[in-house]
Amino acid sequence: MARFKSKYAEYFNANRSEGDVMFTPSPRVVLIPGLGLITGGPDAMGADVSRQLYLRAIQVMKAASSLGGFVSLSAAESYAIEYWPLELYKLSLKPAPKALEGHVALVTGAASGIGRAIAARLSQDGAHIVIADLNADGGRAVAGELTTLRGYRRATSVGMNVTEEAQVVGAYSCAVLAYGGVDIAVNNAGIASSAPIEETSLEMWNRNQSILSTGYFLVAREAFKLMKAQGTGGNLVFIGSKNSVAAGKNAAAYSTAKAAELHLARCLAEEGGAAGIRVNSVLPDGVLAGSSIWDGRWRAERAATYGIEPEELEEFYRNRTTLKVNVLPEDIAEAAFWLASPAAAKTTGGVITVDGGVPTAYVR
Known part of the structure; x- marks a missing residue:
């Protein structure tokens, strides 16, 4: 590569x-x-154009050879075509590149809720997306929607359980084979459970730790390995929770695992700095819309903790915020996008709360 560039x-x-x-x-x-042919470009479409042009070129070479021989253009003739003034003028009319053009993002738990919104937001600004989710069918559906909306091969999907080491390694291999590498990894996959400590089973405790703590570790570790091998830096965004910094009544297993996520992110920010790898966290609260987690027992359990009915929970969360607002998946996605973008190039080890203002969760 170095010799070619020279x-x-x-x-x-x-x-x-x-x-x-x-x-x-x-x-x-x-x-x-x-092995064969590998092509590159500013995006998947550009790489495919390179493939098509090269295949046409070798077909012409083969046909010319059968008719008496192929003679290549001279360097000066090639340059005159490559830097043809009219073509340069046409290129100057192209829109400016988007913030994440040429970037590849792997987003865990992106078949629904916050992860799905993050995948959509990153693709909006040019990123290619790898949807990594235990719900393989849902992941394929989201990848299909993004491709339809954003263009050729803008998204792909891979079934992945974040607690299975081999599956996490395989997801990154899928990303490399599809797009050449990974620039952004968003740790988002999660569960939630609620119970008083006396009723918290060892199975519940271990399941929260396995998915929310160990899962985040495995996804981050493989991201570090790949990003260091690429030598181009990288970006990790952890989706934590208000419970990462504020005690959650009747949610000791969940809150403890979420606190571990946040501290892991800060530790990795220290490790990644020398390699240009940034690690930051977003802490949401009460994001009910579009969430598969809130469609399950978690809603009823949290409502019981506060002595209200499940259907009253959204109003309860809104009224306890300083801004008196409900937080939506798209709100979390905006924060994740900013942290993943060049605008946050000098931010690592940071925490952004997107919770409408919950005083007990103010970072200090």
Whole structure:
């Protein structure tokens, strides 16, 4: 790769005209004997265009060879085509690249709720998305929706249980084979359970720790391995909870695991800094809309904790906030997008609360 870039720079400097600006010197076509063709581009569509053009080129070469021989253009002739002024003018009319163009994001638990909203928000600004979810069918549906909305191969999906080490490793392998790597990893997959401590079973405790703590560890560890191998930095966003910093009555197992997530993120921010890997957290509260978690027992359990009916829970959460608002998945997605974007390039180990203002959860 380094040799190719060096030779391309020599080719450019030998043929350039005044005012020419060199394109990226990275190769768009890589041939690997015994394997085949790998192509690159600013996005999946661009990579596929490179594939199509190269296949047409070798077909022309083959046909020309059967008719007496193929003669390549000279370097000067190739340059005149590549840097043709009319083509350069057309390229200048393209819209400015979006904030996450050329980025690949793996989002766990993205078949519904907050994860789904985050996947949609990141793709809106140009990212390619890998939906990693235990609900494989739901993940495929979300990936299909994003591709229909955003264009060619904008999203793919992989079934993944965050507690299974081999499945987490496999999800990153899927991302690499689909898009070449991962730039952003969003730790979002989760569950919730509620019970007084005397009624908290060992199974409930272990399940919360396994999914919310160990699962986040496995996803983050594999992200670090890949991002360090890529050598281009990276970005991890942890979706924690108000309970990461505020005690949750009748939710000791859940709250303890959520607190572990937050501290893991801060530890990894320290580890990732030298490699340009940023790690930040978003702490939501009471996001009921579109959530598979709140459709289950968690709603009834939390309502019982506060002595209200399940249907009154949304109003209860709104009234306890400083701003008197309900928090939606899209609100969490905006915070995750900011942390994943270049706008937050100098932020790591940070915490953003998106809870409408819950004084007990103010970070201090």
